[in-house]
Amino acid sequence: MAYKKKNGNTVETVWKLAAPIAAGLGLSIWDVRFLKEGADWFLRIFIDKEGGVGIEDCEAMSRAINGPLDDLDPIDQSYCLEVSSPGIDRELVREEHFLAFVGAVVRVKLIRPQEDGRRELLAVLKDYKENTMVLQTEEGVTISLAAKDASSVRLVDDDIVGGIEE
Template identity: 35%
Template sequence: MSKVIEVVEQIVEPIVNDLNLELVDIEYVKEGKSWFLRVFIDKEQGIDIEECGMVSEKLSEKLDELDPIPYNYFLEVSSPGAERPLKKQKDYEKAVGKNVHIKTYEPIDGEKIFEGVLTNFTGDTVTVEVKIKTRKKTIEIPFEKVANARLAVTFS
């Protein structure tokens, strides 16, 4: 599966760059009996349906031409949504000051899940201010211990 993602990334990256968009993530997953290739794109002001359609059309043409995927699949191109995944270092840099949800590979201070405000990112360390009962605590998470992270929608 990761080989498919690598190949698709090489194909889609020039397409999104030409349209001044950002490639956020690619998923290639089997759900039930069907395979899905999901491409998530974005831009600073947010993405619209026409941009998703343009990327889908251009990517579909290239995929048909090169035929890098051995199975039949459904292609979906969309926005990453409000709970956008944080994959690259620049994603973390842009998320400073925002609410995040982070899972780690191993416990840090006895926990593996942290939700709070991303206060700093150095490239090596992710600093999150979490609320425990009525007080705030700052947690420093080594970047290599982050299993996955995303923006978190909070309701006040």
């Protein structure tokens, strides 16, 4: 299968290359990001599996993808490859992320403050459809919020949350 760069979309190209490699290791791809931080470029591949990811999984994926990435050469500049778990406070980005965690407690950082001045919400993700989250806040208020109005949406460890009923 050819993985030519399509319209310069590095993330899509790497995702298509990485997904079958991850599947062969019993893993799935959670996210792929290609970012510039300071003067350096980073290709970050976030992997996941039932029961969680360990350092051995990250090492195995890194070793398995390194050669195919070099062969494909989808990135013009030098970069640092990082393979990691999305973590316990994983960021929800794609529709499948939101759908998988309906019922979970999330921390939503807003691009613009709400009418009451809050820039952050702690809430239960009640539903997700058509790029809109339905959230139930700590106060029991139900809010519909477009995903584009959030700068980030992250899972919150249930052990540190009090007062929010699912």
